[in-house]
Amino acid sequence: MERRDWDKVSGEGVLLLDHYDEMAGMLADSFWRAGFSGPTIVLSEDACLPEGMTSLYRLAADDSVRSAFPGAVREAGERDAAQERGYRLAHAGWTPGTGRHFNQIELPDYWEITADGVSGKVFDRNHLRGRIFYARTEASRIVSDVDWLDETGTVRFTDHYDLQGQLYARTTFNERGERFCCSWFDDRGRERIVENYVIGDLIVSRNGVTRRYRNRTELAVAVMRELGLEGQRIFYNSLSYPLFVSQRLAMHPAGNVLFWQEGPRSDIHGNMQMILRGNSHTRQILVQDGKSCQALLSLGASADYVRPFGFAYGFERANAAGDDVLICTNSDQIEALGQIVRALPNMRFHIAAVTEMSGKLMAFGSKPNVRLYPVASKAILARLLQECDWYLDINRGSEIVSSVKRAFLNNQLILGFSNTLHRPRYVSPEHVFDDADGLIALLRGLHSSRDELQRHLGLQRAAAMTEGPEAYRRLLGER
Numbered sequence: 170m171e172r173r174d175w176d177k178v179s180g181e182g183v184l185l186l187d188h189y190d191e192m193a194g195m196l197a198d199s200f201w202r203a204g205f206s207g208p209t210i211v212l213s214e215d216a217c218l219p220e221g222m223t224s225l226y227r228l229a230a231d232d233s234v235r236s237a238f239p240g241a242v243r244e245a246g247e248r249d250a251a252q253e254r255g256y257r258l259a260h261a262g263w264t265p266g267t268g269r270h271f272n273q274i275e276l277p278d279y280w281e282i283t284a285d286g287v288s289g290k291v292f293d294r295n296h297l298r299g300r301i302f303y304a305r306t307e308a309s310r311i312v313s314d315v316d317w318l319d320e321t322g323t324v325r326f327t328d329h330y331d332l333q334g335q336l337y338a339r340t341t342f343n344e345r346g347e348r349f350c351c352s353w354f355d356d357r358g359r360e361r362i363v364e365n366y367v368i369g370d371l372i373v374s375r376n377g378v379t380r381r382y383r384n385r386t387e388l389a390v391a392v393m394r395e396l397g398l399e400g401q402r403i404f405y406n407s408l409s410y411p412l413f414v415s416q417r418l419a420m421h422p423a424g425n426v427l428f429w430q431e432g433p434r435s436d437i438h439g440n441m442q443m444i445l446r447g448n449s450h451t452r453q454i455l456v457q458d459g460k461s462c463q464a465l466l467s468l469g470a471s472a473d474y475v476r477p478f479g480f481a482y483g484f485e486r487a488n489a490a491g492d493d494v495l496i497c498t499n500s501d502q503i504e505a506l507g508q509i510v511r512a513l514p515n516m517r518f519h520i521a522a523v524t525e526m527s528g529k530l531m532a533f534g535s536k537p538n539v540r541l542y543p544v545a546s547k548a549i550l551a552r553l554l555q556e557c558d559w560y561l562d563i564n565r566g567s568e569i570v571s572s573v574k575r576a577f578l579n580n581q582l583i584l585g586f587s588n589t590l591h592r593p594r595y596v597s598p599e600h601v602f603d604d605a606d607g608l609i610a611l612l613r614g615l616h617s618s619r620d621e622l623q624r625h626l627g628l629q630r631a632a633a634m635t636e637g638p639e640a641y642r643r644l645l646g647e648r
Contacts, residue, residue, distance in 0.1 A: 181207035181645065182421070183398050185414065187407030188213035189222065192430040192457065196406060197222060199481035203641030208398070212389055212410045214351065214364075216337050217304050217313045217330065225385070227337065228392050230353045230361040232376050268311035269334040271301050284310060291315070297322065304332060386413040393418060403450075406430055408440040415450055423647045424452025428478070433464035441465075445474055455644075459634060479634025481641055488558045488580040488626055490619045494612075495557035495576065496520045497550070500566025501530040504586050505605035509561070510536055512609045516616065519553050521545040523569055554579045559612065562596065563589050577633065582615065582626055584608050597632040599625070 184200055186193045189211050197209050201221065209222045216224040263273035271289040272282055280293050284301065286309065291299030297318060304313035315328045323346045329338040336358070340351045353362035363372045364385075371382045382388040389410065393399065402421035405411035406428045415425045427444065437445070444451045454470075455478035456462035462477040492515065496503060499522050510518055510533070520533065521542040534541045542549055550570055560576035562585035573592040576583055584600045586608070593601075602608040615622045 180401075181205060182402035182404060183207055183393070184209040185403050185405040185411040186211045186222070187405075187409055187411050189215050189218055193406060194219065195480045195482075196428055196430070196457070198483060199636070199638075199641055200404070200645075202481045202483065203638040203645060205641070205645060207401075208396070210389075210393075212385065212414070214329075214338065217332055219332075225389050225392060226353050226362060228396075229373055229375065229388055230337075230355045232355075263334055265335070266333050268304065268306070268332050269330055271303075271310045271312055273334070274299075274301065274312060274315055286310070291317075304330075306332065385410055386417065389414045390417045402426070404428065408438055412440055412449075412451070418450075420450040425450045426453045426455060426644070427451050429454055429456045429461065429465075430458065431461060432458055433461045435464075437465060437468050437470060441470075445471055457634065459632075477634060478640070478644075479636045481636050481638045482578060482630075482633070485579050486555065488582065488622065490616075490622050491556075491558045492516050492616070493557040494518045494559040494561060495553050495572075495581065496561045496564065497569050497572035498522055498564035498566055499524045499569050500564055501527040502565035503530075504563040504565060504589050505608075506533065506563070508605045509563075509609060509612075510539055512605075513613060513616075514538055516559075516612075519557060521550055521553055523550075554581075557581060559584070561585065561608075562591055563608075565589055568592065577629070580626060582622065582629060584612060595629070595633050597625070597628040599628055 184197060184205070184207065186197070186209065193211075200209070210225055210228070211218060211222055212225050214224070214226060216227050218224060263269050271284040274282065274291070276282070276291065277293075280291060280298065282301070283290050283292065288303065289301030289310075289312075290297060291301065299318060300316040301312055302314040302316075303309075304311045311332065312330050314330070316324045317326050317328070319325045323344070324342050326342060327340040328336055329340070331337050335356065336354065338351055338353045341349050343349045348366045350366060351364045352360050353364075355361050361374050365371070369384050371385070371388050373380055373382060373388065382391065393414070398418070400419040400421060402423055403411070403415040403418070403425040405415055405425065408427070412427070427441075429441075441454065443449050444454060452474070454465075454475045456465060456475060457477075457479060459477060462475065465475050466472060494516050496506075496518065498520065503520070514537075517538050517540065519540045519542065520530070522530075523545055524543070526541060526543040531541065531543075533539045542553070545553075550572075554572075554575050558581055560573065560581040560583045562573055562583055568591035573583060573595055577592075577595040582600070583596050584602070585596055587601050587603055590596060590601060600611070602611075615625055
């Protein structure tokens with residue numbers, strides 16, 4: 170969110186995330202579905218973030234007001250001079266504001282890039298000089314990081330790119346390949362932040378002034394105060410930096426809220442014990458993992474603080490109770506596939522892979538109720554997710570294209586075996602089997618009863634801790 174929007178939503182609070190991962194993204198999506206338009210700030214170094222989130226480091230790498238920064242003209246001139254020297258950088262068709270594909274990384278003359286769907290490499294003739302890593306995005310081969318190697322193959326620095334293709338930071342390593350420091354740049358390529366990983370401090374140049382901050386917490390508190398967020402209600406998801414920051418800022422009358430997203434453990438985290446004793450600005454601990462919530466309560470955590478609270482999912486459609494079953498796999502190791510296909514001749518089984526299929530799997534194409542989709546495109550996968558009403562999580566290989574979660578969001582009923590589940594969060598315990606007979610019996614029974622199917626879809630949503638947007642709106646409205 171742009172800073173210019175924050176003044177008008179300053180009363181809504183702040184969503185403060187330790188780092189960006191799937192669970193953090195689901196929490197942010199839940200807030201946004203409830204109508205939250207306050208700032209969502211990520212405290213980690215990752216600035217390769219989806220729209221609507223902003224990194225602490227990106228905020229601190231920009232002036233608080235749009236004023237000329239001392240030395241800007243000189244630095245721009247230096248960049249021009251560098252380009253006039255023999256080190257020419259080729260953008261290969263990259264348009265600023267769009268993600269960089271693997272072949273749009275700046276290279277010296279005569280260096281070349283090779284890449285596949287997983288990663289890329291940079292060569293100087295036959296000498297490996299770099300490794301390219303892709304962003305967590307549905308767009309293919311968009312670059313997030315590039316490791317640059319010395320003559321011995323040791324990483325000496327890493328360039329970090331955001332989803333607009335901008336080089337926003339560079340991490341430098343010592344001769345042993347250990348992280349030494351990281352420099353952050355503004356949108357004009359000027360160095361604004363240097364974080365020293367050895368002693369933990371940060372040197373920040375903003376508004377013509379250079380300051381030293383002892384740690385990330387101190388920087389975050391300063392930036393949030395500058396943005397007028399002192400005293401706002403803080404919703405956060407970690408007992409690390411977000412908790413430390415929330416403790417340093419003035420407390421909102423309703424108190425702050427911790428969304429606990431970790432799995433069960435055998436004890437109560439020390440910082441959580443502080444909250445449970447009433448010695449913090451946090452008044453609620455909303456646990457987003459069912460087993461973790463049960464474990465905390467069994468360990469003596471007070472129900473006055475701790476309760477389960479899930480996500481407001483963005484379901485894409487209703488289940489039509491049709492005949493089509495989807496299986497996504499890159500392996501031919503699909504548990505009891507032959508038995509299931511034979512036992513349910515009135516159902517159509519669609520098996521999709523993003524790779525070629527083995528002869529063993531291709532042989533199933535002769536079955537009248539089986540359709541195979543080797544090297545399936547994104548369009549084909551999207552269509553299958555829309556058209557099928559059942560998903561079998563029964564392949565022994567890894568999950569592909571986040572298929573189980575996408576099946577859940579398309580309201581497909583998900584069934585699987587205890588030894589093949591990839592995403593237990595989205596599967597009701599009633600839908601997990603030790604053998605094919607039980608799975609077949611339930612699938613056959615639900616296929617013939619629309620009412621029972623709807624009841625079992627409710628069990629699936631409950632297992633995934635589904636909340637409506639109104640639950641988040643009530644939380645946001647507390648005063």
